[in-house]
Amino acid sequence: MDRRQQKRLIAWLLAPSLVFVTVMGAFPVLSQFVLSFTEFNMKFADERGFAGLSNFAKLAGDAIFRQDLWQTFSFTVISVGLELTLGLAVALLLNRIRRGRTVFNTAIILPWALPTVVAATMWSLILNDRVGLVNSVLGQLGLIEDPIVWLGPGLAMVSCILADVWKTVPFVAIILLAGLKSVPDQYYEAAELDGAGRWQVFRYVTLPLLKPFIAVALLFRTMDAFRVFDVIWVLTGGASRTETLSIYIYKVLFRYSDMGYGSAMTVALFAIVFVLSLVLIRFMRISQDPVSE
Amino acid sequence: MTTSQRMRSTGLWALRIGVAVLCLLPFYWLANVSLSTPSAVYKIPVDYFPKPAVIDNFRAVFETRQFPRNIWNSFVVASLTTLLTLGLGAPAAYALARLKVHRKELVMALFLGIAIFPAIGMVGPLYMAMARLGLINRYPALVLPYTLTSLPLAVWILTHYFSTLPGSLEDAALVDGCSPGSAFLRVILPVSTPGLFTSAALIFIFAWNEFLFALIMTSTPESRTVPVALALFAGLHELPWGTIAAATLVSIVPVLVLVAVFQRQIVEGLTAGTQK
Amino acid sequence: MRSSTETQRLRMALLIGAGALLVGTLSGCSQDDGLTRIVFAAGQDPSGATAALIEEYNAAHPDVEVTFQVMPANTDTQHDAYTTYLSARETSIDVYSLDVIWTAEFARANWIVPLPDGLIDPDAFLSGPMESVTWEGTRYAVPWFTDAGLLYYRIDLLADAGLDVPVTWDEFTAACAAATPDEGMGFVWQGARYEGLICNFLEFLWGRGGSLDRDHLVSSPDRAASEIAGTIDFMRSLTETGVSPASVLTYKEEDSRRIYTEGQALFLRNWPYVWSFAEGEESKVAGTVGIAPLPHAAGETSYSTIGGWNIALSAYSEHPDEALEFISFITGTHSLKKRAIEGGYLPTRIATYADEDVLTANPYYASFFEVFKNTKSRPRSPHYPQLSDVVQDKVHRALSGEIDSETAARDIVSELTELYAR
Numbered sequence: 001m002d003r004r005q006q007k008r009l010i011a012w013l014l015a016p017s018l019v020f021v022t023v024m025g026a027f028p029v030l031s032q033f034v035l036s037f038t039e040f041n042m043k044f045a046d047e048r049g050f051a052g053l054s055n056f057a058k059l060a061g062d063a064i065f066r067q068d069l070w071q072t073f074s075f076t077v078i079s080v081g082l083e084l085t086l087g088l089a090v091a092l093l094l095n096r097i098r099r100g101r102t103v104f105n106t107a108i109i110l111p112w113a114l115p116t117v118v119a120a121t122m123w124s125l126i127l128n129d130r131v132g133l134v135n136s137v138l139g140q141l142g143l144i145e146d147p148i149v150w151l152g153p154g155l156a157m158v159s160c161i162l163a164d165v166w167k168t169v170p171f172v173a174i175i176l177l178a179g180l181k182s183v184p185d186q187y188y189e190a191a192e193l194d195g196a197g198r199w200q201v202f203r204y205v206t207l208p209l210l211k212p213f214i215a216v217a218l219l220f221r222t223m224d225a226f227r228v229f230d231v232i233w234v235l236t237g238g239a240s241r242t243e244t245l246s247i248y249i250y251k252v253l254f255r256y257s258d259m260g261y262g263s264a265m266t267v268a269l270f271a272i273v274f275v276l277s278l279v280l281i282r283f284m285r286i287s288q289d290p291v292s293e
Numbered sequence: 294m295t296t297s298q299r300m301r302s303t304g305l306w307a308l309r310i311g312v313a314v315l316c317l318l319p320f321y322w323l324a325n326v327s328l329s330t331p332s333a334v335y336k337i338p339v340d341y342f343p344k345p346a347v348i349d350n351f352r353a354v355f356e357t358r359q360f361p362r363n364i365w366n367s368f369v370v371a372s373l374t375t376l377l378t379l380g381l382g383a384p385a386a387y388a389l390a391r392l393k394v395h396r397k398e399l400v401m402a403l404f405l406g407i408a409i410f411p412a413i414g415m416v417g418p419l420y421m422a423m424a425r426l427g428l429i430n431r432y433p434a435l436v437l438p439y440t441l442t443s444l445p446l447a448v449w450i451l452t453h454y455f456s457t458l459p460g461s462l463e464d465a466a467l468v469d470g471c472s473p474g475s476a477f478l479r480v481i482l483p484v485s486t487p488g489l490f491t492s493a494a495l496i497f498i499f500a501w502n503e504f505l506f507a508l509i510m511t512s513t514p515e516s517r518t519v520p521v522a523l524a525l526f527a528g529l530h531e532l533p534w535g536t537i538a539a540a541t542l543v544s545i546v547p548v549l550v551l552v553a554v555f556q557r558q559i560v561e562g563l564t565a566g567t568q569k
Numbered sequence: 570m571r572s573s574t575e576t577q578r579l580r581m582a583l584l585i586g587a588g589a590l591l592v593g594t595l596s597g598c599s600q601d602d603g604l605t606r607i608v609f610a611a612g613q614d615p616s617g618a619t620a621a622l623i624e625e626y627n628a629a630h631p632d633v634e635v636t637f638q639v640m641p642a643n644t645d646t647q648h649d650a651y652t653t654y655l656s657a658r659e660t661s662i663d664v665y666s667l668d669v670i671w672t673a674e675f676a677r678a679n680w681i682v683p684l685p686d687g688l689i690d691p692d693a694f695l696s697g698p699m700e701s702v703t704w705e706g707t708r709y710a711v712p713w714f715t716d717a718g719l720l721y722y723r724i725d726l727l728a729d730a731g732l733d734v735p736v737t738w739d740e741f742t743a744a745c746a747a748a749t750p751d752e753g754m755g756f757v758w759q760g761a762r763y764e765g766l767i768c769n770f771l772e773f774l775w776g777r778g779g780s781l782d783r784d785h786l787v788s789s790p791d792r793a794a795s796e797i798a799g800t801i802d803f804m805r806s807l808t809e810t811g812v813s814p815a816s817v818l819t820y821k822e823e824d825s826r827r828i829y830t831e832g833q834a835l836f837l838r839n840w841p842y843v844w845s846f847a848e849g850e851e852s853k854v855a856g857t858v859g860i861a862p863l864p865h866a867a868g869e870t871s872y873s874t875i876g877g878w879n880i881a882l883s884a885y886s887e888h889p890d891e892a893l894e895f896i897s898f899i900t901g902t903h904s905l906k907k908r909a910i911e912g913g914y915l916p917t918r919i920a921t922y923a924d925e926d927v928l929t930a931n932p933y934y935a936s937f938f939e940v941f942k943n944t945k946s947r948p949r950s951p952h953y954p955q956l957s958d959v960v961q962d963k964v965h966r967a968l969s970g971e972i973d974s975e976t977a978a979r980d981i982v983s984e985l986t987e988l989y990a991r
Contacts, residue, residue, distance in 0.1 A: 005473070006392060006393070006473070009388070009392065009473050009474055010388045010392050010393075010394055010395075012384075012474070013384035013385060013387060013388035013392075013477075014384070014385050014388050014389075014394070014400065016380075016381050016384065016385070017381040017382055017384070017385040017404075017444060017448065018385070018400070018403070020381055020440070020441070020444070021403065021404065021407055021441065021444060021445075024437060024438070024440075024441045025407050025410070025441055027418055027419075027422060028410075028414065028415035028417075028418035028419050028422075029406075029407070029410055029415070031418045032410075032414045032415075032418075042652065042655075042656040042678065043674060043677055043678035043951055044677070044678070044951075045678070045679075090312055093305065093308055093309050093312060094309065094312075097309065101556070101557070102553060102556055102557075103313070104309060104312075104313055105552075105556035105557070106549070106552050106553050106556055107312075107313040107316045107317055108312065108313070108316050109494070109552045109556065110316060110317065110320065110545070110548075110549070110552065111316050111319075112498055113498050113501070113502075113545065113548040113549075113552060114319070114320075114502075114541070114545065115501070115502040115504070115519065115520045115523065115541075115544075116502055116504075117502075117504050117520055117523070117524070118520070118523060118537075118541050119319065121537075122319045122322065122323060122541075123319065125322070125326070125334070125534070126318075126319060126322055128824070129814075129816040129819070130816070130824075130828060130833075131334070131335055131336065131339055131827070132339075133318075133322055133339060136338060136339040147816070149815055149816040149818075149819060151819045152815060152816055152818050152819050152969070153818065153969035153970065153971070166315070166316075166319075170316070171495065174491055174494065174495070175450070175491060178454075178487050178488060178491040181487055182454075182457050182487070212453045212456070212457065213453065215453070216449055216450055216453050219449070220408075220446055220449070223408060223409055227411055227412075229413070230504070236761075236762070236819075237761065237762050237763050238762065239761065239762030239818075239965050239969075240762075240818075240965075240969055240971075241971070246411065246413060249411065249413055249414070250413050251954075251958060253413060253414065253417070254413075254648075254649040254652060254653070255645075255648070255649070255954040255955065255958065256952070256954055256955045256958075257652055257656065257678075259417075262414070263414065266410075266411050266413070266414035269411050270406075270409055270410050270411060273409045274405075274406065274409050277405055277409060330851065331851060332827075332830075332851030332852075335827035335830070335831060336831070416653065417653055417656065417657070420653055420654075420657055421657045424657055424659060429661075508641070508646065508650055509650055509653050509654075512608075512610075512638050512661070512662075513636070513638065514639050521641070524641040524643070524646065525613050525639060525640075525641055525642075526613075526615075527613070527641065527642055527643065528613065528615050528642050528842075529612060529642045529643075529644075529842070530822040530823065530826075530840055530842045531822075531823065531842060531846070532823050533615070
């Protein structure tokens, strides 16, 4: 295939998605960037004006933004860490299963298939201090005397993380299972012939081959977790130190109709996640195995 | 089998069953609530099984609303989003993974940028655009935004997936006289079913679950999708838990069927092209 | 494997199918038949009374077709959808139902228009709801249904302890100490961080002589702050002394309601909707339910937070005359009666409370009417959503012990003063 032919092929393959993303994405994305430099509240449309960098200056001094940033960061680190560890464990557990595949595969996909809003509402019922399943079971086992207030001050963030982990471990497990399936059996056979132990096979065969998939799961989970909204919105509404940046932005854009400041926060969140992703990508490239490229 | 192997096997099964139980726990609770009388869900102490079991909640789901229609809407929207996303994303991923794309980094960064951009900020502008185009209450009003937000994920997953396939695959096809384009269609796509199905499942379920766009872009009861229809069961203060649980279980059925039918392709599939 | 032509044909079929679906509609197409179409957006009415009324209206008006755009009943969900529509100058919706707290916001944004003078007789309506449709001296909406905070108590438990219904907070806490059921709670209310918290908080504050009104905050900020701090301290003392459970900080309406109807609480602060649950078949407290105004501090007066919804005309409606006629119908005596009888929505027209049909269906309305005489509105400002958020956030943090009550009070006064001044 000569260079011109290949160039034309690349154009044909890439053009549709690039055109789509540009046409659909340009207006909403650019409008946010433009609005972030304006003073514009939908309710006071007559008082619209250029604001320069004042929205960003306000952002720098916004204590709520800082606290929410920190809370979002903690949520992301803990929940993504748990999700990757548990997701990998689940994927390994189910990878070479011989009986009951359909049942187990279906079971682990179902949490992901439940609308987040419903899943979170369900958890709020299960975690309810008086009539919730969890406290009821713990109480009958004699493990607790007084009901635990799962969604109240202190434990609220833990409960939000648990609900999120329950919902998204399947996401990670599915991606990693697909990755495990792409590891040829010969690799294992060769490793076993060499007399490698189970841990060694995992450490030196499975894990390196799985790395690109772990990388994708890590990247997309991090991006999603950093923008977490529904789970927390339903469980606590952002109370008891669980408010995340997305919740704050949602309130400013939809509740306060403050397009200028809300857009500035959107842009800031975008920049933070973008930098975070670049760091992750760089980090993954360093550790990337030659087999995958 | 030696004793230690047997113990290990038993332990593994215990763990697997534990995982399955944890995954299904809220569904058991949904089933319990959906079969109970309205007040049973608030009972102190808790009832672990409905007594007496009643089907009134399920009857209410089908009697009072166009709920089956809402499930159909979700199904169509999610299917179209999946098809469109894969149709656009797979070729792009193929080019990025296996051909020498000029400024590949930039293209990947563009997709990443869209994936990262907070969707909350897009709702207003996209509503305005869809309203101008007269697409409110029509499928594209949801399919197009959903495709925009899920395309980057698909491109990234598939790029990674395609790049794990051995280079010998196309070489053989090219030797057989295939053009590079048809090598993609005839050789790469068929051996990529696990990757494609994994992406399809993720996209489908994302579109199935989305609430905010679905709320804003539709306005008639018949045009709502499942998440919004579920929100319509609640009153101003009261929450009819039984009906909501029953409706949720009903809405899970199509997904359950799809997952059960395609689970092999989603998580098992072929062991890529690597063994051929 | 399939032959390639077969695969191609399959692929074509799939593409055509997908294309056909893509241009399809989620609902039926609208056709041009000379009818004037009015769209009415309002929260879900599970009783079906609203839908029936609209059908009735359409039958009587052959040249008009009103469509009910059913929204999730949740206040916040409706707010966010409506502001998105109105920001885009959406013309398809003519009539909106608005929470009483939004009037200033929607009026200031010019999203709703002043109503013509002769449309309603203001004296026919309850004064609280009537006040809520007015902003800067202009009437922007018609009251549709109303709500107000009530104290539910257990007649049997108070009688067993030989106590009267408490009027002051001191009597109230004494009653909790004496008559709380075993393994139960004294008092449950709504302490989660959401709109309900500000309603509860204001009732505590008003009952101690405090206020969040603009003039009060501006003229005596220090006094206002000390009233707020005192109110927060009192609310905290409820959980600290065990009168209310610690988990009250996670409760919304239904969480607190079910504890009461399960017979596990002596007192409940909630809205009128609880009555039909408490006296319903599945309630454990049926027959022992009493209602009263909320307690107040000695020497002060009790006030209830007013809730409810109004009907307004969109500034972007293309058929304002037909829309106004529909507004008159849906807020008319006939509609209010039907919604009260079938859906339990409390009417805003005074005369409905003396109506025999209404009283037969809801005999307890007579006693609600007494409470409705002493209602107050939440602060009125175009910035209400933000203002409410500040109060919810600070009060909830202080109740959870994240910040102390003085800090919370000072922050509330300064941030509200700033918002009022905008």
